[in-house]
Amino acid sequence: MSDTIDTLYFKDKLFHFMHNGVVDKSDTEAIRRIYLINMFTFVGLFFTLPLGINAFCNAMFPLAIALLLISFVLIITFILLKITKNYKHASYAISALFFFLMAYLVYTGGVDHTGPLWIYSLPMIIMFLLGFKRGLTIMFLFLIVLTTILFGLDSQHIAVEYSYSFKVRIILSFIAIMFLASVYEFIREKTYHDMLNLKKILENTSKQDPLTGLYNRRAYKENIQSLHNSQGTILMCDIDHFKKINDYFGHYIGDMVLIQVAKCIQENIRSEDLAIRWGGEEFLIFLPDSSLDNGYIVSEKLRKSIENLSIRNSDGILIKVTISIGVSLVNHTTPLSTALRHADKAMYIAKNSGRNKTSVYSKDIFHKEFIS
Numbered sequence: 001m002s003d004t005i006d007t008l009y010f011k012d013k014l015f016h017f018m019h020n021g022v023v024d025k026s027d028t029e030a031i032r033r034i035y036l037i038n039m040f041t042f043v044g045l046f047f048t049l050p051l052g053i054n055a056f057c058n059a060m061f062p063l064a065i066a067l068l069l070i071s072f073v074l075i076i077t078f079i080l081l082k083i084t085k086n087y088k089h090a091s092y093a094i095s096a097l098f099f100f101l102m103a104y105l106v107y108t109g110g111v112d113h114t115g116p117l118w119i120y121s122l123p124m125i126i127m128f129l130l131g132f133k134r135g136l137t138i139m140f141l142f143l144i145v146l147t148t149i150l151f152g153l154d155s156q157h158i159a160v161e162y163s164y165s166f167k168v169r170i171i172l173s174f175i176a177i178m179f180l181a182s183v184y185e186f187i188r189e190k191t192y193h194d195m196l197n198l199k200k201i202l203e204n205t206s207k208q209d210p211l212t213g214l215y216n217r218r219a220y221k222e223n224i225q226s227l228h229n230s231q232g233t234i235l236m237c238d239i240d241h242f243k244k245i246n247d248y249f250g251h252y253i254g255d256m257v258l259i260q261v262a263k264c265i266q267e268n269i270r271s272e273d274l275a276i277r278w279g280g281e282e283f284l285i286f287l288p289d290s291s292l293d294n295g296y297i298v299s300e301k302l303r304k305s306i307e308n309l310s311i312r313n314s315d316g317i318l319i320k321v322t323i324s325i326g327v328s329l330v331n332h333t334t335p336l337s338t339a340l341r342h343a344d345k346a347m348y349i350a351k352n353s354g355r356n357k358t359s360v361y362s363k364d365i366f367h368k369e370f371i372s
């Protein structure tokens with residue numbers, strides 16, 4: 001069924017109203033609380049403002065003042081949330097409002113002494129708005145206030161007289177609801193944090209190459225924005241005659257070689273550098289804030305470390321591993337895509353000139369390559 005223009009307009013307005021104060025659209029926990037704050041504001045205003053005006057017109061001034069004060073606090077909370085985007089302050093304001101409203105209902109008795117019935121909504125509201133720890137603290141505070149109103153005030157100071165058994169049952173049933181709401185919120189928060197951790201683990205593993213533990217190409221794509229704005233050096237590394245290693249020693253040993261080479265790369269770079277498994281036996285290293293000269297030094301250090309690796313198969317036979325590296329520069333005149341092509345070309349030169357070499361990209365190499 002298609003929506004009419006009127007319902008679409010209403011949905012749009014409601015969406016904007018409920019999203020008042022949302023900053024981070026991925027923070028579902030904050031959004032959940034903001035929705036609740038806005039919903040309470042809307043529902044609260046819907047009741048308190050007309051009832052307050054009505055009470056005022058009927059000269060019921062204490063009630064009118066209480067209701068209009070609540071409306072005023074709700075409006076101010078809504079406006080402050082819109083301006084400051086601080087939903088925590090708004091949560092406190094709404095919680096305080098409910099806290100005092102419930103205490104007021106118990107104190108006055110409400111209509112036909114039924115006021116205390118409303119207090120059972122408080123634990124859920126407070127837990128939703130403030131979370132487990134703060135919610136529980138506020139609940140205990142309310143329990144003290146409730147006990148004081150019911151048992152601490154003598155008949156001259158309380159507006160209504162409840163029977164002794166009614167008062168005891170109010171307190172016991174309130175404790176039961178408070179306990180249930182706390183358990184519910186505790187489990188909910190724990191599940192939420194478990195899910196967040198799981199999400200983080202999944203995000204990290206989706207960016208990781210499972211064999212070597214280095215970043216994969218997906219991570220490169222996601223980090224590409226920060227790389228674009230950076231200056232630095234690129235090292236395109238390719239293991240020499242890797243196919244022969246596979247063919248001679250088997251695929252399993254080939255995998256072991258890849259793991260050892262990746263480990264060696266990590267040992268030779270800084271924490272701010274980025275190492276990516278680019279393809280089968282190709283690795284891309286990005287060195288931020290590095291000159292070509294520095295890139296060359298790092299590249300040679302890495303090349304020699306790999307040359308000196310002593311990887312043996314189960315028969316103790318030494319597997320000779322070498323890599324060829326092409327080095328190029330990324331800066332504001334050479335974007336990453338161009339620098340990648342340059343590093344590839346330089347690596348190609350390193351391969352053609354005998355392998356186990358570092359070749360630094362320069363325009364001369366580029367021209368030579370085209371001439372030859």
Ligand code: GH3
Pocket residue numbers: 211238239240241242243244246250251252253254255258279280281351355
């Ligand atoms: P060059 O010196 O010119 O780079 O020669 P190469 O043999 O290293 O290059 P080539 O592209 O001919 O072979 C790459 C081989 O890498 C082929 C492929 O089977 C192997 N390879 C790719 N990914 C993996 C992997 O994950 N594990 C193993 N064991 N081998 C892989």
Ligand code: MG
Pocket residue numbers: 238239281282
């Ligand atoms: Mg290759």
Ligand code: MG
Pocket residue numbers: 238239240241242243281
């Ligand atoms: Mg190779």
